[in-house]
Amino acid sequence: MTGTTTSSAAGTVRRGYIDPRALMRIGSLELRARVVVEGFWNGLHRSPYHGFSAEFTEYRPYSSGDDPRYVDWRVLARSDRVYIKKFEDETNLRCHLLVDRSRSMDYGSAGITKADYGTTLAATLAQFLHKQGDAVGLMTFDERVREYLPARARSTHLRQLFLALDKPAEGKTTDLVAPLEHMLALVRKRGLLVLVSDFLAPLDRLESSLTTLATCGHEILVFHLVDPSEASLSFDAPLLFEDLETARTLFVDPEVARVGYRERFAAHTEAVRRLCERQGIGHHRLATDEPLELALFAFLKTRQQRHKSVRGARAGGGRRP
Amino acid sequence: MSFLAPLFLAGLAALSLPILFHLARRTPRQRMRFPSLMFLVPTTPRLTKRNRLEHWLLLALRCLALALLAFGFARPFLKEADQASAAGGRIRRQVILVDRSASLRRDGAWAAALEKVDALVRAAAPADRIAVIAFARVPTVLLSFSEGASLPASDRAAVVRQRLERAPPGWEATHLGQALIAAAEALTEEPVQAERDGVREVVLVSDLQSGARLDALQAFEWPSEVLVRVEPVVVRPAGNAGMQAVVTSAESETVDGAPVRVRVSNSLDATSERFTVGWTQPSGEAASGGQVEAYVPAGQSRLVTLPPRPAAGLNRITLRGDAHPFDNTVWVTDTERRVVPVLYVGQEQAADAGQPLYFLKRALPANARWEFRLKPLRTETVDTTSLREAAWVVASDPLVGTVADTLRAEVQAGKSLLLVPKSTEAARAWVVWLGGRIDAVREEKASRYAMWGEIDFQHPVFAPFADPRFGDFTKIHVWSHRVLDPASISGARVLARFDTGDPALLQVPLGQGSVWLLTSGWHPADSQLGVSSKFVPLLWSLLESSGVVRTDAPGVTVGDPILLDPALGLTRVTRPGGPSEPLPTGATRFEGTTEPGLYLFSGTRGDARISVGLDPGETRTEPLSPEELEQRGLRLKAPEMPSSRDRARVDLPALEAEGRQKLWRWFIGATLLVVVVESLVAARARRAAVMEEGVTP
Structure with a gap:
């Protein structure tokens, strides 16, 4: 199943997917997520981390300080060598969803706001991961962190998470650095961080924060949400544009300003993409008229690629007794 | 059509603004809430042909509103109508009220006032009726309506000027209220020919000092048809300081006299605050050693105590350091003490604290003005000489025989007598002496005490107690009093009664003099009057009412x-x-105080020196606000006269025509109407636009 969905996600065929506008008509966030996740079976991710488990991975010589519980007594008896038995850790994935709830996310030209799309995406991912038995946490933010739920795999936790996502947005502006720094302070154990935002904020300090998180061993995945008309400035008449975050107004004739705007917008999106690329972070640009399944496919694809690369690295560098 | 203020027509240039806005502004139909303006740059609005065509009605309405407003402010009038009225001859009646109070003595003030009057008289049409009233303390008609009408129009200005020059400002106070009333009455008394009746106005040419008195207007209903126009006389430099002598009351002075004090006041618009006050020699120079520095901030006044006179005979004090010297001098006189012989008839010891004499002596101490020489005599020792010498007689014991007749003759000649019978016998004797019935006289000992109840506060004796703060006599307890029948005494008037209804104080006129009868004594055996705070004021009141002492105003x-x-x-x-100059024989008043200074009176039995000062109100030269006149019911007209230099350009007929036609009202009304229509059209256009476009981006 995972393989087939990944191959589908690579293509551009949208037939058979749920239209986001139709999806958003469903009032309940939980139901929306369940609808999208329907069809995916819960998979167990192989953890790259070692722990006490039934599945053996390798032996290694005992060195002082190792826990004597893991000493393979049979090997000691047989060969008179002290070896430590290593097992593959079967703990599930710990994923944190970081969802932008700033005012700029309230914009939506085609009946869906970026905020709706973003929360549905986060809920879908949470539902999906929960179904796989993974622990999911949540952090919503605007100019500061609003909600934080630590990653848990309990079924009641998912309901709490949906409730937190459904809360009305309170903030105004966007600060992308604050939640990342907060996350760095809160989440000690390595895991997956999924950042859902429109990235309409200065990018100066974003890179350093992402670098710190990446070097701490966190796997980061970015969903960059874009509204179609926001990207193209597809307006005809001159308008008085009002900034959703600062309430500043600007008289703009789109006919005149369109070319320059598109260039600047594309440059900004490209800057986000490059920034992620430099840090080895998965970056997915999602327009709000695109089906949410694509986001799931992208998620799974990135996860699988990562898994393969870890396995590959281990296969090349691991030692067998 | 002509305009009174054509400069406002420059406002028509504002018509270009709506045209520009209509051409330039591509008004955004709606606001678009957008996630971020960080990638947007503002666009300059472009001119489009489409807009011009779309809003032409609104543009026209807006231009029309602005144009109407400009025309309204330019105060239009129809010249034809004005000329017709001038030819038709509406008669304007004008009273020019000229201030010639002391404050007009300031440099250049009178000349400016004369120029203003001159301009006003010259600007009047030949058919207009003009009267000129000069005023200070009292209004004086310099040119009446009838006289003005009889003069050729060309001569009026010269006659008015000549008369005004003959009546320059004096030293009197400004009684503006009375003058305005006189002017209004002159206007209302002037016969009216209904079809030719024009504006009636009082033109006030004055420096409008805030010290002017307006109180007379309180009781006057200003005629609604009379307008008041103020032509202020501006005096440079502004600000004025003045000085008044502070009069100390006779009671507060010691026998040695009081230090001389003056009040220095500075007007609100004053520029200088430091002055020198001091004695001045007859030559006009400051007497050395008799000067003192005074610091008086603008709008305030300070009491300045002068050093003792450096030389005897100095009586002039001058304030130095003020730009306007008209109110900077005061004169002071030395207080002269008068001796008043008082005869007391009673068989008492002066040191006996239980007798009336003891209290009387202490109630009349000597002060800087008065010295009461109290001469107590027993009934039998009273002689006619003592009676004749005494200015006031107080008797507790009766007199009999020739002295009683002499006393009656003296009282009838104008002397004053106070009777305080201590006993029923004494009371009976005096009642008989007054011609009353003795059978009604009896002693009344109140079971508890009697109180002064019914008091005639209208009478001069009790008038000082009329204020409720001072009128409470109930604290004086009366233990015993004599009851008598006032009806039996011819002409007796009861001024106060006890709460029992018995008379307490009676006045019996006798010839030119008066007899006052207290039915209860002030000594402790009779009452608490002698130890009450009412005793001394009551005695002084009796002395003043009898004419024994005279308190100068x-x-x-x-x-x-x-x-x-x-x-x-x-x-x-x-x-x-x-x-x-000689005084009329038997004169009791001198009316000719025309200037400040010392007035010396000489007589057969003594001299008097009276200092006359300037009215303190004249010092307060800061201008009176015209609103204060309006508050008193006057109908004020905005000043329309330009300065005297521009009087050649005055077009009074135009002014009048504009004032009559009031076309500006129509223009302002039309402006409001157009603005309403514009709002309706704009609202409709906006609704249509919203319906047409919707809100989709």
């Missing part, structure tokens, strides 16, 4: 009469810097 100002003391037998008066 504090601070005689120019125009006030001086009350003459008949005891001095004054025959001549010397005005300040003038020759000696």
Whole structure:
């Protein structure tokens, strides 16, 4: 199943997917997520981390300080060598969803706001991961962190998470650095961080924060949400544009300003993409008229690629007794 | 059509604004809430042909509103109508009220006032009726309506000027209220020919000092058809400081006299605050050693105590350091003490604290003005000489025989007698002496005590107690009093009664004099009156009412009469810097206080020196606000006269025509109407636009 969905996600065929506008008509966030996740079976991710488990991975010589519980007594008896038995850790994935709830996310030209799309995406991912038995946490933010739920795999936790996502947005502006720094302070154990935002904020300090998180061993995945008309400035008449975050107004004739705007917008999106690329972070640009399944496919694809690369690295560098 | 203020037509240039806005502004139909303006740059609005065509009605309405407003402010009038009225001859009636109070003595003030009057008279149409009233303390008609009408129009200005020059500002106070009333009455009394009746106005040419008195207007209903126009006389430099002598009351002075004090006041618009106050020698120079520095901030006044006179005979104090010297001098006189012989008839010891004499002596101490020489005599020792010498007789014991007849003759000649019978016998004797019935006289000992109840506060004796703060006599307990029948005494008037209804104080006129009868004594055996705070004021009140003492009105100002003391037998008066003049025989008042200074009176039995000062109101030269006139019911007209320099350009007929036609009202009304229509059209256009476009981006 995972393989087939990944191959589908690579293509551009949208037939058979749920239209986001139709999806958003469903009032309940939980139901929306369940609808999208329907069809995916819960998979167990192989953890790259070692722990006490039934599945053996390798032996290694005992060195002082190792826990004597893991000493393979049979090997000691047989060969008179002290070896430590290593097992593959079967703990599930710990994923944190970081969802932008700033005012700029309230914009939506085609009946869906970026905020709706973003929360549905986060809920879908949470539902999906929960179904796989993974622990999911949540952090919503605007100019500061609003909600934080630590990653848990309990079924009641998912309901709490949906409730937190459904809360009305309170903030105004966007600060992308604050939640990342907060996350760095809160989440000690390595895991997956999924950042859902429109990235309409200065990018100066974003890179350093992402670098710190990446070097701490966190796997980061970015969903960059874009509204179609926001990207193209597809307006005809001159308008008085009002900034959703600062309430500043600007008289703009789109006919005149369109070319320059598109260039600047594309440059900004490209800057986000490059920034992620430099840090080895998965970056997915999602327009709000695109089906949410694509986001799931992208998620799974990135996860699988990562898994393969870890396995590959281990296969090349691991030692067998 | 002509305009009174054509400069406002420049406002028509504002018509270009709506045209520009209509051309330039591509008004955004709606606001678009957008996630971020960080990638947007503002666009300059472009001119489009489409807009011009779309809003032409709104543009026209907006231009029309602006144009109407500009025309309204330019105060349009129809010249044809004005000329017709001039030819038709509506008669304007105008009273020019010219201030010639002391404050107009300031440099250039009178000349400016004369110029203003001149301009006003010259600007009047030949058919207009003009009267000129000069005023200070009292209004004086310089040119009446009838006289003005009889003069050729060309001569009026010259006649008015000549008369005004003959009546320059004096030293009197500004009684503006009375003058305005006189002017209004002159206007309303003038016969009216209904079809030719024009504007009736009072033109006030004055420096409008805040010290002007307006109180007369309180009781006057200003005629609605009379307008008041103020032509202020501006005096440069502004600000004025002045000085008044502070009169100390006779009671507060010691026998040695009080230090001389003056009040220095500075007007609100004053520029200088430091002055020198001091004695001045007859030559006009400051007397050395008699000067003191005074710091008086603008709008305030300070009491300045002068050093003792450096030389005897100095009586002039001058304020130095003020730009306008007209109110900077005051004169002071030395207080002269008068001796009043008082005869007390009673068989008492002066040191006996239980007898009336003891209290009487202490109630009349000597002060700087008065010295009461109290002469107590027993009934049997009273002689006719003592009776004749005494200015006031107080009797507790009866008199009999020839002395009683002499006393009656003296009282009938004008002397005053106070009777305080201590016993029923004494009371009976005096009642008989007054011609009353003795059978009604009896002693009344109240079971508890009696109180002064019913008091005639209208009478001069009790008038000082009329204020409720001072009128409470109930604290004086009366233990015993004599009851008598006032009806039996011819002409007796009861001024106060006890709460029992019995008379407490009676006045019996006898010839030219008066007899006052207290039915209860002030000594402790009879009542608490002698130890009450009412005793001394009551005695002084009786002394004043009897004419024994005379309290001078504090601070005689120019125009006030001086009350003459008949005891001095004054025959001549010397005005300040003038020759000696005879006084009419038996005169009790001197009315000719025309200037400030010392007035010297000489007589057969003594002299008097009275200082006359300037009215303190004249010092307060800061201008009066015209609103204060309006508050008193006057109908004010905005000043329309330009300065005297521009009087050649005055177009009074145009002014009048505009005032009559009031076309500006129509223009402002039309403007409001157009604005309403514009709002409706704009609202409709907006609704249509919203419906047409919707809100989708």
